[in-house]
Amino acid sequence: MPESPMMIGRVTRCSTRGFVGAMQVSVKEVPVFGSFCQAEAQSGRSHVVGLVYDISITDDHFARQIAALEDVPQEQIADGQINRQVPIEFNALAVGFRDDAGFHQALPPRPPLTLASVFSMAPKDTVDFTSELHFLQTILNAPQLPVDELLATTLRLSAQIRPEGERERFLLQAGREIARLLAQDLTRLENILRGLRSEG
Numbered sequence: 001m002p003e004s005p006m007m008i009g010r011v012t013r014c015s016t017r018g019f020v021g022a023m024q025v026s027v028k029e030v031p032v033f034g035s036f037c038q039a040e041a042q043s044g045r046s047h048v049v050g051l052v053y054d055i056s057i058t059d060d061h062f063a064r065q066i067a068a069l070e071d072v073p074q075e076q077i078a079d080g081q082i083n084r085q086v087p088i089e090f091n092a093l094a095v096g097f098r099d100d101a102g103f104h105q106a107l108p109p110r111p112p113l114t115l116a117s118v119f120s121m122a123p124k125d126t127v128d129f130t131s132e133l134h135f136l137q138t139i140l141n142a143p144q145l146p147v148d149e150l151l152a153t154t155l156r157l158s159a160q161i162r163p164e165g166e167r168e169r170f171l172l173q174a175g176r177e178i179a180r181l182l183a184q185d186l187t188r189l190e191n192i193l194r195g196l197r198s199e200g
Contacts, residue, residue, distance in 0.1 A: 005119035009090065011039055014111040018094045019050060021118040022087040031055065031090050034153030036121035036129065038098065039112035046099040048108045049121070049129060050092025051139065053150050057088050092118075093142055093150075095135040098125075105134040123161040130158045130170075133177045140181060148188065151178070152195025171196055 008031050009023030019039055023030070031037060031052045038047040066072055097108035103125075112118075121129070129135075139151050155174045159167040175193055182189040 005038065005122050007117055008037060008120050009118045011112045011114055011116040011118060014114065016094065016107050016111050018092050019048065019112055021090050021092065024087060030088060031120065034150055034157050036126050037092055037118055038121055039118045040116040041108060041110055041112045046097055048094050048112050049096040049098060051095050051150065051154060052090050052092050053145050054091040055088060093139065093145065095138050096129065103129045105132055126158055126161055133174060136177055137181060148192050149195060152192050152198065155196055
């Protein structure tokens with residue numbers, strides 16, 4: 001994982017609740033499910049913190065034609081997967097924002113604008129942002145998202161970038177907070193806690 005933010009795309013659609021970014025398949029690091037990213041807002045004076053919850057590859061006429069062939073040469077598959085400028089779209093849930101005062105775990109006052117740059121979250125920034133766990137409620141309240149899997153994956157990724165001696169403590173703290181938030185839904189709580197223990 002890079003130590004500094006890497007531009008991973010540009011905003012194509014946005015609202016205060018989240019945004020959609022697009023990138024080209026030639027970019028080296030594709031954002032992964034459950035990872036944090038930041039989109040510029042207010043002409044770069046602030047950044048919206050997003051959590052990637054869906055990644056899709058847009059097809060085109062060429063891809064549909066090739067897929068219909070009975071025997072596709074490996075060269076054409078490689079060209080379609082790597083060389084062609086077919087955009088990958090990723091959806092991000094807004095879980096906070098950053099301004100001159102630091103990180104805030106609340107909906108941003110303004111969404112990013114169309115074509116705003118989107119960057120991966122540097123490990124240090126991810127540790128700083130996840131030092132507080134108020135954003136867990138935002139994820140749990142998100143409608144029509146794979147919330148349980150997203151929550152567990154995000155916390156596992158956030159634990160992995162911490163020093164080894166801090167990982168278990170972070171997951172225990174997060175588990176206690178989830179247990180508090182889901183005290184009335186024990187089945188769902190167990191599913192999420194099982195996901196936290198998963199190595200996948």
